[in-house]
Amino acid sequence: MIDYGFTDKVAIITGANNPQGIGAATALTFAREHAKVVLVYKKIPRAFDPSKTDANGADRYFAANAADADAVEHKLQELGADYLILERDITDEAAVKDIYAQVLARYGHVDILVNNA
Numbered sequence: 001m002i003d004y005g006f007t008d009k010v011a012i013i014t015g016a017n018n019p020q021g022i023g024a025a026t027a028l029t030f031a032r033e034h035a036k037v038v039l040v041y042k043k044i045p046r047a048f049d050p051s052k053t054d055a056n057g058a059d060r061y062f063a064a065n066a067a068d069a070d071a072v073e074h075k076l077q078e079l080g081a082d083y084l085i086l087e088r089d090i091t092d093e094a095a096v097k098d099i100y101a102q103v104l105a106r107y108g109h110v111d112i113l114v115n116n117a
Helices: 022-032 060-065 070-079 093-107
Strands: 010-014 036-041 083-087 112-114
Touching: 010 022, 010 093, 022 036, 022 070, 022 112, 036 070, 036 093, 070 083, 083 093
Parallel strands: 010 036, 010 112, 036 083
Antiparallel strands: none
């Protein structure tokens, strides 16, 4: 296996609660490379919208965006990852400061930021 140099790097990924989404895929990729992963997400509750369904009548964004990061967390646990999950609104400056404070308290620094939200 190639060492990409992510071992013990601290990666914050926003918008990572959709288990089929880019944020979750990014988080899991970093975790597989032994990075410490911080998932930040905001639930987006909205009513089911039939106009946004696929051919099978499923609105995959409805459930995924309104959900917690439980499915992603389960995958991180299976990998034995070192992770932190924070439900925060990154449009709120106080919330962003809190995210940074919690990451610093736990890991001491930030190496990578993926703004996916």
